[in-house]
Amino acid sequence: MKLGFIGTGVMGGPIAQHLLDAGNELYVYNRTKAKTDSLVANGATFEDTPAQIAQQANIIFSMVGYPSDVEAIYFGEEGIFSRLTAGKIVVDMTTSTPTLAVKIADAAKKMGAAALDAPVSGGDVGAQNATLTVMVGGDQETYERVKPLFEKVGQSVHLFGEAGKGQHTKMANQIMIAGTMTGTVEMMVYAQHAGLNMTDVLATLSSGGAANWSMANYAPRILKGDYTPGFFAKHFLKDLRIALDEADKMHLKLPATALAKQLYETMVDDKQLGDDGTQGLIKIYENM
Amino acid sequence: MKLGFIGTGVMGGPIAQHLLDAGNELYVYNRTKAKTDSLVANGATFEDTPAQIAQQANIIFSMVGYPSDVEAIYFGEEGIFSRLTAGKIVVDMTTSTPTLAVKIADAAKKMGAAALDAPVSGGDVGAQNATLTVMVGGDQETYERVKPLFEKVGQSVHLFGEAGKGQHTKMANQIMIAGTMTGTVEMMVYAQHAGLNMTDVLATLSSGGAANWSMANYAPRILKGDYTPGFFAKHFLKDLRIALDEADKMHLKLPATALAKQLYETMVDDKQLGDDGTQGLIKIYENM
Numbered sequence: 001m002k003l004g005f006i007g008t009g010v011m012g013g014p015i016a017q018h019l020l021d022a023g024n025e026l027y028v029y030n031r032t033k034a035k036t037d038s039l040v041a042n043g044a045t046f047e048d049t050p051a052q053i054a055q056q057a058n059i060i061f062s063m064v065g066y067p068s069d070v071e072a073i074y075f076g077e078e079g080i081f082s083r084l085t086a087g088k089i090v091v092d093m094t095t096s097t098p099t100l101a102v103k104i105a106d107a108a109k110k111m112g113a114a115a116l117d118a119p120v121s122g123g124d125v126g127a128q129n130a131t132l133t134v135m136v137g138g139d140q141e142t143y144e145r146v147k148p149l150f151e152k153v154g155q156s157v158h159l160f161g162e163a164g165k166g167q168h169t170k171m172a173n174q175i176m177i178a179g180t181m182t183g184t185v186e187m188m189v190y191a192q193h194a195g196l197n198m199t200d201v202l203a204t205l206s207s208g209g210a211a212n213w214s215m216a217n218y219a220p221r222i223l224k225g226d227y228t229p230g231f232f233a234k235h236f237l238k239d240l241r242i243a244l245d246e247a248d249k250m251h252l253k254l255p256a257t258a259l260a261k262q263l264y265e266t267m268v269d270d271k272q273l274g275d276d277g278t279q280g281l282i283k284i285y286e287n288m
Numbered sequence: 289m290k291l292g293f294i295g296t297g298v299m300g301g302p303i304a305q306h307l308l309d310a311g312n313e314l315y316v317y318n319r320t321k322a323k324t325d326s327l328v329a330n331g332a333t334f335e336d337t338p339a340q341i342a343q344q345a346n347i348i349f350s351m352v353g354y355p356s357d358v359e360a361i362y363f364g365e366e367g368i369f370s371r372l373t374a375g376k377i378v379v380d381m382t383t384s385t386p387t388l389a390v391k392i393a394d395a396a397k398k399m400g401a402a403a404l405d406a407p408v409s410g411g412d413v414g415a416q417n418a419t420l421t422v423m424v425g426g427d428q429e430t431y432e433r434v435k436p437l438f439e440k441v442g443q444s445v446h447l448f449g450e451a452g453k454g455q456h457t458k459m460a461n462q463i464m465i466a467g468t469m470t471g472t473v474e475m476m477v478y479a480q481h482a483g484l485n486m487t488d489v490l491a492t493l494s495s496g497g498a499a500n501w502s503m504a505n506y507a508p509r510i511l512k513g514d515y516t517p518g519f520f521a522k523h524f525l526k527d528l529r530i531a532l533d534e535a536d537k538m539h540l541k542l543p544a545t546a547l548a549k550q551l552y553e554t555m556v557d558d559k560q561l562g563d564d565g566t567q568g569l570i571k572i573y574e575n576m
Contacts (some may be wrong), residue, residue: 001518006546008469016363019521028354033576048482050441058505098482121496121497121498122496123497127463128376128475133492133495133496135492146519153319156492156495156496157490158491158492159423159482160488160489161483162484163487165482165483165484166478167486168478168482168483169479169489169492171478171482172475172478172479172482172484172489172493173475173492173493173496173497173498175471175474175475175478176472176493176498176500176503177374177465177476177497177498178473178474179468179469179472179475180467180468180498181467182467182544183463183465183466183467183468183544184464184467184470184543185462185544186463186466186467186543186544186545187461187463187467189463189542190459190460190463190531190534190535190538190540190542191456191457191460191536193540194386194456194459194460194534195449195453195455196448196449196456196457196460196539197448198450198454200446200448201447201448201460203466204421204423204444204446204457204461205460205461206419207421207444208409208410208444208461208501209409209410209411209461209465209501209505209519210461210463210464210465210468210501211500211501212411212468212499212500212501212502212526213496213497213498213499213500214494214500215464217497231497240476243478246478246482247478247481250478250481250482252477252478252481252573252576253573253576254472254473254474254477254478255474255547255551255576256470256473256548256551257471257474259543259544259545259547260337262341263544285540288540288541288543
């Protein structure tokens with residue numbers, strides 16, 4: 001199959017490699033060309049613009065940074081839609097806005113093409129090990145055509161409804177994690193100041209009603225002073241902003257999520273710690 | 289062994305029964321006498337005051353509602369300390385303040401007795417099935433003497449340090465749960481308004497980085513409209529107030545926990561829903 005992949009960074013790179021390994025013909029584009037080098041060495045073809053990717057490939061994947069980047073690669077001058085033709089499929093795997101996902105799907109439909117939104121969770125490790133969770137929005141028929149490709153990179157792949165529903169599911173996921181992250185960090189700040197043995201506390205809390213993935217994975221890293229990103233704080237902040245914008249459009253108030261966003265703003269914008277992992281949030285509590 | 293148990297409610301009742309089943313001589317007191325009836329029918333002896341319990345028993349357990357109740361049964365006119373003698377042990381299993389736990393330990397020590405603070409997690413089901421988590425503070429020697437009794441009711445029993453450290457560990461547990469509960473509730477509010485299939489969302493979120501005990505246990509109950517208490521909202525609010533008071537004494541700011549407390553105040557104080565379970569928090573989002 002002729003596939004395109006736009007955005008071959010820490011997430012997109014390994015995903016593209018899995019698609020290549022599965023025997024597909026792969027056309028790649030990345031703003032920083034060097035990040036496509038290993039894929040090209042393994043047989044992929046570099047193209048100079050998203051438009052050329054859209055011309056060469058039948059199914060075009062994208063995984064870039066921010067919704068503004070998605071907007072640019074789809075609707076920009078040398079963007080995908082400048083060259084997309086009927087029968088092709090675009091798949092945005094960026095965590096982006098449900099609203100933009102609907103806009104892309106509408107634009108694709110108008111030219112006889114189709115679109116899926118397919119954000120993932122599971123991080124760089126999940127991308128490397130092909131154990132991602134893929135949350136898909138779009139029509140059933142298009143989903144069925146792309147599903148075998150998703151299954152090359154994900155162990156949990158599910159269609160949540162029409163365009164935008166994949167992004168909405170990812171937002172629900174991030175809202176949940178806002179709670180487990182702020183809880184984990186504040187629990188640790190309290191327990192450390194109370195003079196508790198953290199290893200004992202974590203063992204006990206993990207065995208009961210307080211158990212959660214964030215605590216299990218990030219609390220031990222914090223104890224070792226390891227703030228390297230499993231997931232970049234700046235990207236999590238982006239996600240929370242999207243979630244709250246969408247909530248606002250639905251006339252919903254989510255005060256705990258809004259507070260988590262404020263705390264990550266302090267970390268990312270004020271303290272310039274956006275390249276730390278999400279567990280670095282604990283640093284803002286030092287002189288709070 | 290001659291044991292005393294003060295406060296034989298939804299938690300204390302089953303715990304006292306396990307201690308009785310283990311072959312101990314049991315003296316019981318409860319403000320509402322009827323709640324001791326089944327224990328008395330099974331061989332326990334009712335006493336009219338905490339003071340008389342302290343006189344009859346060598347190890348006296350207490351599990352009541354609020355710190356003010358703990359204060360009353362220990363330091364009140366017919367309280368435990370009016371009749372406690374050297375060599376005896378008092379064990380407060382109420383979730384109460386670390387500060388009060390230290391005060392009780394100091395008072396016990398002055399009369400040649402000893403004290404443990406030993407709050408639990410695991411709820412009424414844990415109490416019935418003897419699968420509680422017991423978080424203990426006090427000296428090692430006293431702990432070793434009472435440990436075999438804790439093991440009759442708990443599957444995870446641990447000494448976290450001197451007096452007050454059991455309560456501090458329980459506070460850490462509740463701070464963590466404040467995050468998982470607000471996150472679970474706001475995730476559900478968002479996902480439901482976004483028109484997602486909640487069963488699918490929960491299955492997907494549970495398999496990744498958003499996974500947590502509160503979501504796994506309470507989200508399905510919310511979907512069924514089941515707000516019966518696994519844990520009373522009014523008691524959780526009490527715990528969050530204690531946690532934040534203690535944080536304040538340590539000059540710590542815990543903004544996410546403080547917000548969770550505010551949200552539970554809206555539920556318990558403004559909406560009078562304190563007898564619902566903690567999952568009832570979602571009701572305050574309806575017209576927020």
